[in-house]
Amino acid sequence: MSDAPDYMSSPDVLGHFGEFGGRFVPEALMPACLELEVAFRDAWSDQTFIDEYQRVLREFAGRPTPITPLPRISAALGIRLFAKREDLAHTGSHKINNVVGQTLLTKRMGKQRVIAETGAGQHGVATATAAARFGMACTVFMGEVDTERQSLNVFRMELLGAKVVPVTSGSRTLKDAVNEAMREWVTCVDDTHYCIGSVMGPHPFPLMVREFQSIIGTESAFQLNELGVACPDLVVACVGGGSNAAGVFAGFANTTARLIGVEAAGGSAVGKGSPGVLHGMKSYLIQDEFGQIEEASSISAGLDYPGIGPEHAHLAKSGRAEYVAIGDDEVLDALKVLSELEGIIPALETAHAVAWILKEAGRSIPSGATVLLNLSGRGDKDVAQVREILRGTA
Amino acid sequence: MKSLETSLRELRATGRKALVPYFVAGATSDWVRHVEAAVLAGADAVEIGIPFSDPMLDGVVIQNASLRALELGTTIDSIATDLSSIATSVPLIAMTYYNLLYHYGLERVAGKLRECGVVGAIVPDLTVEEAGEWRAAADASDVATIFLVAPSTPPERVALVTSASEGFCYASSRMAVTGSATDSVDVTRVVKRVRDCSDLPTYVGIGISTPQQARAAVNVSDGVIVGSALVRVIHEGGGAREIEQFIGSFRNALDAAGGES
Ligand SMILES: Cc1ncc(COP(=O)(O)O)c(C=O)c1O
Numbered sequence: 241m242s243d244a245p246d247y248m249s250s251p252d253v254l255g256h257f258g259e260f261g262g263r264f265v266p267e268a269l270m271p272a273c274l275e276l277e278v279a280f281r282d283a284w285s286d287q288t289f290i291d292e293y294q295r296v297l298r299e300f301a302g303r304p305t306p307i308t309p310l311p312r313i314s315a316a317l318g319i320r321l322f323a324k325r326e327d328l329a330h331t332g333s334h335k336i337n338n339v340v341g342q343t344l345l346t347k348r349m350g351k352q353r354v355i356a357e358t359g360a361g362q363h364g365v366a367t368a369t370a371a372a373r374f375g376m377a378c379t380v381f382m383g384e385v386d387t388e389r390q391s392l393n394v395f396r397m398e399l400l401g402a403k404v405v406p407v408t409s410g411s412r413t414l415k416d417a418v419n420e421a422m423r424e425w426v427t428c429v430d431d432t433h434y435c436i437g438s439v440m441g442p443h444p445f446p447l448m449v450r451e452f453q454s455i456i457g458t459e460s461a462f463q464l465n466e467l468g469v470a471c472p473d474l475v476v477a478c479v480g481g482g483s484n485a486a487g488v489f490a491g492f493a494n495t496t497a498r499l500i501g502v503e504a505a506g507g508s509a510v511g512k513g514s515p516g517v518l519h520g521m522k523s524y525l526i527q528d529e530f531g532q533i534e535e536a537s538s539i540s541a542g543l544d545y546p547g548i549g550p551e552h553a554h555l556a557k558s559g560r561a562e563y564v565a566i567g568d569d570e571v572l573d574a575l576k577v578l579s580e581l582e583g584i585i586p587a588l589e590t591a592h593a594v595a596w597i598l599k600e601a602g603r604s605i606p607s608g609a610t611v612l613l614n615l616s617g618r619g620d621k622d623v624a625q626v627r628e629i630l631r632g633t634a
Numbered sequence: 635m636k637s638l639e640t641s642l643r644e645l646r647a648t649g650r651k652a653l654v655p656y657f658v659a660g661a662t663s664d665w666v667r668h669v670e671a672a673v674l675a676g677a678d679a680v681e682i683g684i685p686f687s688d689p690m691l692d693g694v695v696i697q698n699a700s701l702r703a704l705e706l707g708t709t710i711d712s713i714a715t716d717l718s719s720i721a722t723s724v725p726l727i728a729m730t731y732y733n734l735l736y737h738y739g740l741e742r743v744a745g746k747l748r749e750c751g752v753v754g755a756i757v758p759d760l761t762v763e764e765a766g767e768w769r770a771a772a773d774a775s776d777v778a779t780i781f782l783v784a785p786s787t788p789p790e791r792v793a794l795v796t797s798a799s800e801g802f803c804y805a806s807s808r809m810a811v812t813g814s815a816t817d818s819v820d821v822t823r824v825v826k827r828v829r830d831c832s833d834l835p836t837y838v839g840i841g842i843s844t845p846q847q848a849r850a851a852v853n854v855s856d857g858v859i860v861g862s863a864l865v866r867v868i869h870e871g872g873g874a875r876e877i878e879q880f881i882g883s884f885r886n887a888l889d890a891a892g893g894e895s
Contacts, residue, residue, distance in 0.1 A: 254764075263764060267782045268785075268787075268809055269786075270787070409697055410697075415688065419690055426810060426811055427811075429809065430786075527737065530709050530738075532687040
């Protein structure tokens with residue numbers, strides 16, 4: 241036994257990570273949250289379920305994803321940079337890891353339908369994909385603003401047989417899509433699972449989604465080892481709700497690696513927020529002086545969220561992880577650098593993490609440091625938007 | 635016993651079925667006059683909705699009214715100021731989401747609400763498990779906390795929820811967010827589950843929008859809460875007269891039902 245703190249272990253019985261997390265939902269949803277918690281714990285300790293989850297990720301989703309050394313950026317910055325290639329997973333981002341876990345669990349609970357919220361559309365596409373693969377009905381709620389800026393993803397979901405519902409309430413982005421999915425869930429909780437797309441929401445979602453994403457960290461630690469890196473000096477990931485970050489951090493929480501979560505400046509819940517309650521959880525939220533939730537604003541739909549998962553709030557408060565913010569203007573440059581120097585077009589979300597590394601190399605990242613970037617997704621979905629912006633500013 | 639429970643138990647003892655309309659505070663500049671009109675027409679208590687940007691348990695009618703209220707600059711303080719001019723003695727019950735209370739400061743907000751006549755609070759996203767801090771603050775100011783029981787709540791949980799509830803037990807008529815569905819719905823089972831665990835007055839809400847539904851609900855319960863249907867009347871331009879008419883039709887239906895039992 242050691243006295244070293246055990247980071248990213250289990251929350252308390254009510255789902256609290258320190259002072260954050262918990263369950264703040266209408267009573268109508270409490271039985272479903274309780275049932276889900278039991279089902280998840282049962283499945284996650286059942287080797288048959290774990291084998292099936294791993295088999296599907298291997299055969300269907302393309303895991304394990306590789307780790308790619310990024311030699312040209314490394315040389316330019318004077319660091320050793322490695323990328324965990326979640327962009328190479330099926331559907332183009334880490335979102336598939338969580339969705340495979342949750343759809344298998346949905347089947348195990350005997351439910352026939354999944355609903356989901358989506359921002360950029362990546363989680364919606366992943367959910368629609370898994371629903372198609374496992375023969376389930378699927379409805380995705382997406383803010384109307386996002387259906388416009390990510391219209392190709394709407395079409396993808398429809399091709400996959402899902403129904404996409406544009407959400408016209410509030411700011412018509414991700415937070416409103418979550419509200420609408422919650423409202424829908426109240427009406428159909430008997431036969432429908434709400435497949436939340438990040439480490440947010442009421443307990444057990446933040447824990448469960450982290451566990452389904454922790455395969456990123458587990459694989460990374462092993463693969464880096466094979467490349468001769470016992471432990472990276474930094475692990476860097478972008479943060480919307482925080483699922484790709486939680487997944488990769490989970491592999492290094494109890495090492496000496498610095499953990500860095502990069503938020504969008506316009507959605508920086510840790511940087512600009514204060515503790516509050518939204519979407520079933522207590523966490524840092526961007527809110528006005530009266531406690532009304534403010535609209536996040538970011539170039540990337542996937543980071544356009546005024547909150548952050550409760551475990552990140554706890555990691556921030558306890559100082560184990562650091563959360564930083566990157567503005568829209570720095571993101572496009574980072575996207576171009578990774579494209580031109582390494583032949584990888586990242587998602588705009590991921591480009592936030594790249595931008596922080598470009599900015600901090602030689603400053604808070606000492607030269608010679610070994611850095612693991614979680615390359616959460618590929619940029620195909622964003623190229624039309626990027627083209628418009630670049631043409632507009634050219 | 636908190637003030638709200640005393641009042642509502644007394645009301646039940648008279649044999650009168652309780653009619654509790656819901657208003658979005660600040661949705662119109664004269665909303666306090668609307669509340670008075672409803673009381674004049676036979677409301678026994680009033681729910682005061684404090685508008686929140688992200689009302690998870692509300693359908694589109696209350697969402698829109700809340701948005702309007704926020705655009706008009708409604709805050710907890712402005713509501714308190716408005717309420718200081720209210721001419722009514724029926725119990726006022728705040729309905730809002732937890733973030734607004736948490737952000738204001740639990741003790742401060744409980745005291746503030748009680749000062750302007752609010753004796754109860756319904757906080758639909760505050761579960762019994764998370765309610766400890768709020769309860770302590772509300773207790774100190776004689777504000778009762780009312781919890782909802784849903785049709786999905788299993789019997790063991792009904793016991794937990796009803797034993798935490800004060801003033802009355804709120805039985806949700808359907809698995810839905812607030813809205814004005816007009817189909818008939820059988821509330822017997824959910825009300826019976828509540829009654830098996832608690833002798834507090836039991837009111838039915840969420841999805842009561844016609845006098846017929848109200849009448850059917852009070853055949854097995856002690857009262858009804860009417861929200862979206864009333865908010866819609868106001869949204870469509872209804873003033874004091876239309877509100878009196880609307881509330882009057884519910885009053886008649888409840889009195890007729892009360893006479894039967
Ligand atoms: C590629 C990519 N990365 C990151 C995110 C942000 O989500 P999270 O913080 O949960 O990883 C998204 C969300 O849409 C995404 O598509």
